[in-house]
Amino acid sequence: MRYLVFLSLCALALYAATAEDIYRIYKTKGIDAVEDFLKQEFESKEVKTFQKPVVSKTPVEPKVIKKEPKVKVVKAKNPTEKELISKDFWLKQIRGMDVAYGYYEDLDSLIVCEKERKRCEVYRNSEDEGLELIKGHDVIMGKNGDKIKRGDLKTPVGVYEITKRFKPSDPFYGPLAFSLSYPNLFDVLRGKNGSGIWIHGMPLDGKDREDLSKGCVVMENDAIQVLDTEINANKTMTIIGENKVPPMSKEVVATLLSEVYKWQRAWKVNDINMYLNYYSNDFKKVDGSRKEQFAAMKKQIFSRKEKKTITFEHMNIAPYPTLDNRKVFKISYYQTYKSPSFASKGEKELYVELVGKKMMILAEK
Structure with missing residues (x-):
């Protein structure tokens, strides 16, 4: 058994x-x-x-996507003249910065508006990283085309500073408004006129009315209150394009910076030929005089061979939209000038065109 x-x-x-x-x-x-x-x-x-099987294969490490380390560029505090005129120097200085809508040493915020898209975007500016998008706002703007004269109901195309923040006395303009610096020097020299271009709100009574814009940039009342918290009105620039504002490359920014300082150097050393070579044949002064009169006056001054001290501070360079797609830019800075016969301090404006890799001055203030 x-x-x-x-x-x-x-x-x-x-x-x-x-x-x-x-x-x-x-x-x-x-x-x-x-x-x-x-x-x-x-x-x-x-x-x-019940024994855990032994794995003989070599473990495969997970694939890690390595991010390119952000390069921290130590900016030169007191660059030499040789560095200032070098495009390579400026390319290093702006590496890692967002300069698509300009280079700004003295600006807190930037508003970029597109008339065709009826949209404004607000950017915060950082000395080390450049521009950072904060928010976009839907807006109402004037008729198509650039503003030419008073009453044409068009929003101007160009670059403008905010000159004042205020509460409008007329409730039609909403709870808050920011006035823009239209017409600027470039506008005036091209025969454009008019005034009173604002960024403002909607009628406080809530009623829709015809021609709400009248050439201004109009926002919902809640949006303009938000905008007020996003910007420092004393240090804000507004760029208005008919359609998309063409972005700037680092190559263009570095070229313009080096060109400005080459122009400054020619001025310092009394090189009249090189100096005048930076002025376009279309150049006009604020008084309306043209290049011929300007050149005659400068030749007389340069002939004295005086030793000059010229410094530029708080440099800002903005792309200047045009309807004919010319590569125009607004350059502004604080200038200190001193020679044995003359001294001055103050804000300076240049409106320049980039022709190839050459800066040509169209207007100067």
Whole structure:
């Protein structure tokens, strides 16, 4: 009977050994040897069943996408004249900065408006990182085309500073308004006129009226209150384009910066030919005089060979939108000028065109 039981166990344990093996053990060593053999086989199988399998493959490390480290550029505090006129120097200085809508040393915020899209975007400016988009606002603006004259109901295309933040006396203009510096020098010299171009809100009575814009930039009242928290009105510039404002490349910014300082150097050393070579044949002074009269006056001054000290501070360069897609820019800075016969300090404005890699001055104030 004991023999039959163990034969049944043998049938169940075929995965460990064959029936012939067990029978041979039984015939040669007896039933006790069969019991020992089966006990060893079952215990060994149980251990193998519950044992964690050993993985012989070498573990594969997860793929890590390495981000390019941000390069911290230590800006030169007192750059030499040789550095200032070098485009490579400026390319290093602006590396890592967002200069798509300009280079600004003395600006807190920038508003970029597109008439066609009826949209204004607000940017915060950082000395180290350049421009950072804060928020976009839907707006209403004037008729298509650049503003030419008073009453044409067009929003001007160009670059303008905020000159004042105020609460309008007429509720038609909403709870808050910012006046813009239209017409600027470039506008005046091109015969454009008019005034009173604001960024303002909607009628406080909530009623829709015709010609809400009248050439201004109009925002919902909630939005203009938000805008007031986003900008420092005393240091904010507004760029208005008919459609998308063409972005600037670092190459263009560096070229303009080096060109400005080359022009400054020619001025310092009384190199009249190089100096006048930076002025376009279309150049006009603020008084309306043209290049011929300006050149005659400068030749007389340069002939004195006086030693001059000229410094530029708080340099700002903005792309200046035009309907004919010319590469025009507004350059503004604080200038200190000193010579034996004359001294002055004050804000300076240049309106320049980039022709190839050459800066040509169109207007100067």
